[in-house]
Amino acid sequence: MSDQALSELLRRAAEGDPPPPDGGVSVLPQGAEATPAVLAFTAHHVVVADVPEEWVRARLPADDLSAPLNPPFLTALCAATGRAVNNIDAVLVATGPAVAPELGLTPADDRTHERVRRAEDFRTDIRVWTCPGGLVLLGRGVGGRWEVAAEVDPGFRGKGLGRALFAAARALAPQGVPVWAQVAPGNAASLRAVLAAGYRPVGAEVLLK
Numbered sequence: 001m002s003d004q005a006l007s008e009l010l011r012r013a014a015e016g017d018p019p020p021p022d023g024g025v026s027v028l029p030q031g032a033e034a035t036p037a038v039l040a041f042t043a044h045h046v047v048v049a050d051v052p053e054e055w056v057r058a059r060l061p062a063d064d065l066s067a068p069l070n071p072p073f074l075t076a077l078c079a080a081t082g083r084a085v086n087n088i089d090a091v092l093v094a095t096g097p098a099v100a101p102e103l104g105l106t107p108a109d110d111r112t113h114e115r116v117r118r119a120e121d122f123r124t125d126i127r128v129w130t131c132p133g134g135l136v137l138l139g140r141g142v143g144g145r146w147e148v149a150a151e152v153d154p155g156f157r158g159k160g161l162g163r164a165l166f167a168a169a170r171a172l173a174p175q176g177v178p179v180w181a182q183v184a185p186g187n188a189a190s191l192r193a194v195l196a197a198g199y200r201p202v203g204a205e206v207l208l209k
Contacts, residue, residue: 006033006048006143013202014093014145014178019044023065027053035122036081037142038068039091041203045069048142049208051080069206083208086122089182090191092199098170103161105129105136105168115151122207123147129172132156136165138173142205146173147180150193162193170198 006028009019019026021043028048030036036049045068047056059076060067067073074085108128111117115135119126123139133156141147148169152162166181173179181194182205 006031006046007145009046010143010145010180011178013041014095014180018042018202019046025056025060025068027051027056033142034124035086036077036083036208037205038074038077039142039203039205040069047077049077049081051077055080069204074206078208081208086207086209087184088204088206090185091202091205092181092183092194093178093202094170094181094197094199095178098167098198100168100171101164103131103134103164103168105131105172108135113151115149119149121209127172129168131165134161134165136169136172138169138179141180142207145180146177147182148173149181150190157189162190163196166194166197166199 012018018041023043026046028046030048030050033048039046039048043065047068059073069088078084106129108130113135116126116128116137119137119139123141126137126139128135128137133153134151136148136150138146138148148166150162150165170179181199183191183194
């Protein structure tokens with residue numbers, strides 16, 4: 001039931017109906033999720049982990065909206081789950097029809113690329129496409145959602161290929177499903193590319209590896 005609750009929460013967020021900005025914290029069991037996570041929306045957080053709800057609330061100051069993504073709580077959650085913080089990412093989503101740019105993308109079976117290996121730590125059902133100078137992949141991540149990652153070779157950067165790869169992912173995904181992107185806030189180039197490809201900010205999140 002918790003897995004369905006998380007999937008439904010994400011579906012509604014993709015449609016523009018995130019959790020209410022009430023300063024609250026929702027706690028969901030990890031269930032079938034591969035990794036514990038903390039999801040942040042505007043003035044509402046969701047903790048997905050196999051820890052008691054009382055444990056979570058006892059470690060979060062009631063008057064600090066940012067506490068679930070701050071080091072004290074994340075350190076405690078890592079200790080309780082035996083995991084480590086991977087990264088705190090900005091989360092974006094794209095919905096609606098999309099047309100794939102003409103990039104000459106070719107399905108690839110290569111699982112040795114570093115970007116693909118990193119994706120396998122957090123995603124299933126990974127599909128990879130390559131083109132001259134770039135790679136894009138889709139996989140099932142948090143709550144079963146479809147997530148995109150892209151890589152542009154150094155010699156091809158600054159020419160719009162990243163934006164085109166993120167746009168292509170929207171057309172490559174199963175018809176009608178939202179496509180999600182997680183971007184490190186400091187990676188300004190990727191953030192600009194994702195925004196330019198039609199993705200909109202939804203919140204932030206951290207996965208525990």
